[in-house]
Amino acid sequence: MEYLKCIVKETLRLHAPILIGQATAMSAKLRGYDIPPKTLVLINSWAIQRDPKLWDKPEEFPQIDLQATTRKKLNLPPSPPKLPIIGNVHQLGAALHRVFQALSEKLLSQRRVQAFQFVREEEVANMVGKIRLSGVNRAAVDLTEMFSVISNNIISATTLGRVYEGEGFVLVSQDMFIGGDNTATTMEWAMAELVKNPSMMKKAQEEVRRVVGEKSKIDETHINQMEYLKCIVKESLRLHAPAMIPRATTTGTKLEGYDIPAKTIVIINSWAIQRDPKSWDRPEEFIPERFANVSVDFHGQHNQFIPFGGGRRGCPGIGFAAIEVEYVLANLLYWFDWKLPDCGRGEDLDMSDVYKLVIRKKFPLHLVTVPVMRSS
Numbered sequence: 001m002e003y004l005k006c007i008v009k010e011t012l013r014l015h016a017p018i019l020i021g022q023a024t025a026m027s028a029k030l031r032g033y034d035i036p037p038k039t040l041v042l043i044n045s046w047a048i049q050r051d052p053k054l055w056d057k058p059e060e061f062p063q064i065d066l067q068a069t070t071r072k073k074l075n076l077p078p079s080p081p082k083l084p085i086i087g088n089v090h091q092l093g094a095a096l097h098r099v100f101q102a103l104s105e106k107l108l109s110q111r112r113v114q115a116f117q118f119v120r121e122e123e124v125a126n127m128v129g130k131i132r133l134s135g136v137n138r139a140a141v142d143l144t145e146m147f148s149v150i151s152n153n154i155i156s157a158t159t160l161g162r163v164y165e166g167e168g169f170v171l172v173s174q175d176m177f178i179g180g181d182n183t184a185t186t187m188e189w190a191m192a193e194l195v196k197n198p199s200m201m202k203k204a205q206e207e208v209r210r211v212v213g214e215k216s217k218i219d220e221t222h223i224n225q226m227e228y229l230k231c232i233v234k235e236s237l238r239l240h241a242p243a244m245i246p247r248a249t250t251t252g253t254k255l256e257g258y259d260i261p262a263k264t265i266v267i268i269n270s271w272a273i274q275r276d277p278k279s280w281d282r283p284e285e286f287i288p289e290r291f292a293n294v295s296v297d298f299h300g301q302h303n304q305f306i307p308f309g310g311g312r313r314g315c316p317g318i319g320f321a322a323i324e325v326e327y328v329l330a331n332l333l334y335w336f337d338w339k340l341p342d343c344g345r346g347e348d349l350d351m352s353d354v355y356k357l358v359i360r361k362k363f364p365l366h367l368v369t370v371p372v373m374r375s376s
């Protein structure tokens with residue numbers, strides 16, 4: 001029954017039922033990105049098997065052309081080409097969703113976030129030491145690099161290194177490290193905005209120094225009293241939302257005259273939503289005060305402000321990220337004064353952004369410090 005065999009093969013080509021999950025054995029480079037060892041890579045057999053470079057009329061099932069006839073009726077919107085390899089666990093289906101749910105309960109609960117305070121303290125103390133050394137050597141500090149290192153160290157130490165050792169954790173490591181990138185990027189934007197706006201930097205430093213006093217260490221409980229700092233973090237996340245929100249439609253729908261079939265990947269552009277003049281006054285300006293004494297926050301209840309997404313797929317790392325960004329910034333503002341190298345003017349700082357998995361600053365942030373003298 002050769003023809004029957006052909007039908008089975010063609011069905012498997014056009015409707016590959018599963019994606020192939022493989023973990024990388026060693027580190028590699030892919031399109032300029034570093035892929036660490038043990039990263040879960042998904043080979044998108046569905047897309048490969050419909051690749052027009054490999055197949056003639058790839059979307060057609062030659063004899064029984066049911067799908068093609070139904071497709072023809074649809075007025076599909078313009079869309080980007082399908083990627084043969086998906087490196088984004090977000091786009092997966094129901095099973096992984098459950099893994100993430102379990103993950104958020106198990107790993108990123110408020111209790112666990114607090115339990116790992118000592119990791120943040122250790123890492124921040126380390127970072128402050130290194131910055132101090134750069135100050136002594138009169139060298140500029142590469143904050144971009146430093147934020148990236150500290151975020152990854154904290155995530156590794158709290159998740160991979162300690163909690164999940166030996167639990168086959170490679171599955172989620174990639175998303176968590178994207179989370180680390182988002183966290184680092186948020187710190188970077190906040191510092192860049194403060195250097196650009198010296199009066200805000202001064203106001204934030206005054207608050208941090210008033211709350212902490214002359215103590216030798218900032219306690220995370222101090223952070224709750226730093227309202228202006230919290231506004232700065234929110235405003236940084238509004239103006240520079242690092243991540244887009246991927247979703248898949250469950251049923252077919254119509255949008256502005258286009259047919260959107262079920263299971264279409266939709267990207268919610270939080271970056272644009274958070275700069276929408278219908279929702280925000282002077283949306284392109286960095287104004288932390290807009291968050292003072294208002295209830296708008298980033299937990300997904302306010303549709304105009306969704307840097308962490310929302311609903312059941314909302315970012316489970318939200319508590320983890322917020323305290324980390326606030327704690328790192330509080331320390332930088334407490335221990336040092338900051339300025340641009342070569343007497344550069346804050347207002348001239350280049351704030352261009354670039355999309356590299358997260359929307360980050362295009363140019364790394366290099367600053368010099370002026371250590372603040374303290375008795376302890």
Ligand code: HEM
Binds near residue numbers: 097100176178312322
């Ligand atoms: C400022 C820092 C961060 C930002 C702005 C951010 C943003 C986001 C966004 C927008 C999503 C998609 C949410 C949605 O689809 O509704 C997401 C998902 C996710 N984030 Fe974060 N994130 C951050 C930090 C973190 C951290 C530190 C971790 C882990 C420790 C983390 C772990 C995750 C995971 C596992 C998912 C996938 C959840 C799912 O698909 O069910 N994120 N994040």
